[in-house]
Amino acid sequence: xxxxxxxxxxxxxxxxxxxxxxxxxxxxxxxxxxxxxxxxxxxxxxxxxxxxxxxxxxxxxxxxxxxxxxxxxxxxxxxxxxxxxxxxxxxxxxxxxxxxxxxxxxxxxxxxxxxxxxxxxxxxxxxxxxxxxxxxxxxxxxxxxxxxxxxxxxxxxxxxxxxxxxxxx
Amino acid sequence: xxxxxxxxxxxxxxxxxxxxxxxxxxxxxxxxxxxxxxxxxxxxxxxxxxxxxxxxxxxxxxxxxxxxxxxxxxxxxxxxxxxxxxxxxxxxxxxxxxxxxxxxxxxxxxxxxxxxxxxxxxxxxxxxxxxxxxxxxxxxxxxxxxxxxxxxxxxxxxxxxxxxxxxxx
Numbered sequence: 001x002x003x004x005x006x007x008x009x010x011x012x013x014x015x016x017x018x019x020x021x022x023x024x025x026x027x028x029x030x031x032x033x034x035x036x037x038x039x040x041x042x043x044x045x046x047x048x049x050x051x052x053x054x055x056x057x058x059x060x061x062x063x064x065x066x067x068x069x070x071x072x073x074x075x076x077x078x079x080x081x082x083x084x085x086x087x088x089x090x091x092x093x094x095x096x097x098x099x100x101x102x103x104x105x106x107x108x109x110x111x112x113x114x115x116x117x118x119x120x121x122x123x124x125x126x127x128x129x130x131x132x133x134x135x136x137x138x139x140x141x142x143x144x145x146x147x148x149x150x151x152x153x154x155x156x157x158x159x160x161x162x163x164x165x166x167x168x169x
Numbered sequence: 170x171x172x173x174x175x176x177x178x179x180x181x182x183x184x185x186x187x188x189x190x191x192x193x194x195x196x197x198x199x200x201x202x203x204x205x206x207x208x209x210x211x212x213x214x215x216x217x218x219x220x221x222x223x224x225x226x227x228x229x230x231x232x233x234x235x236x237x238x239x240x241x242x243x244x245x246x247x248x249x250x251x252x253x254x255x256x257x258x259x260x261x262x263x264x265x266x267x268x269x270x271x272x273x274x275x276x277x278x279x280x281x282x283x284x285x286x287x288x289x290x291x292x293x294x295x296x297x298x299x300x301x302x303x304x305x306x307x308x309x310x311x312x313x314x315x316x317x318x319x320x321x322x323x324x325x326x327x328x329x330x331x332x333x334x335x336x337x338x
Binding site: 073080 | 190191192194196198201202203204205206207208238240241242244245246247248249251253255257301303
């Protein structure tokens with residue numbers, strides 16, 4: 001059984017898992033009670049260790065949904081490693097050319113051919129407020145089936161780690 | 170570029186992806202606007218091809234959340250294959266011993282030592298109403314980085330498939 005982690009260690013663990021899995025599904029509030037989810041990759045994390053930045057096109061359903069309700073969930077899943085992180089956060093759509101330049105990499109030209117100042121860019125900043133993660137213990141990585149059993153019900157796995165982490169204050 | 174699929178083929182594609190990824194993150198409405206997500210594995214799919222069944226403990230936050238608001242999102246992600254499916258659905262918590270017996274497998278004893286009739290079992294039935302998937306074309310499976318670029322913004326990848334599928338009627 002893993003030793004109890006400090007809040008600092010738990011937050012670091014969340015950041016490591018996010019970095020490893022890389023692609024998240026950003027879940028937003030759609031029409032009525034409907035939930036929408038789309039795969040995205042964060043372009044950066046602020047020095048505060050809490051704010052993730054994403055590039056988007058402006059004027060999409062996604063940016064409209066965030067405009068109406070900024071409460072989002074970022075789901076990071078890697079079934080091959082049995083790593084799962086659910087990050088709760090508050091999203092806002094921002095037009096900030098300085099930030100766009102800071103986060104810009106050449107590969108983004110695939111999407112924004114006019115470069116970092118492309119007028120079609122809208123940044124999405126997600127301030128993490130809390131997270132929960134399920135992490136397979138190394139012994140069960142060798143026995144993935146045993147771990148799959150363990151997550152069947154969505155309740156904390158036996159032997160693995162399941163932690164709820166606050167990013168507030 | 171993939172040929173246009175019929176609705177039947179699109180639904181089959183969603184079912185295949187769900188079967189392959191296996192573990193989903195079930196996203197529910199928590200307190201206020203908060204969203205919650207937990208890894209789970211479906212125990213079965215009805216012959217209608219629309220209703221997924223999950224085992225849960227009764228009296229958990231998850232079952233309470235579904236009781237208050239049955240609108241859920243099932244997120245299936247496999248970053249190693251660059252497969253992503255977002256399923257919208259309506260969930261309900263059911264106590265149905267006959268169904269529990271039908272879906273029961275011996276491995277579930279890890280969770281419910283009293284067997285298929287364990288009084289702590291609550292089934293969750295999710296009726297799929299719609300889905301969206303992002304599927305890497307086979308050529309980019311060999312160039313995962315190229316595809317990661319393609320999903321950076323959450324908009325449809327170039328060369329890959331992005332389809333919105335209805336499960337209504």
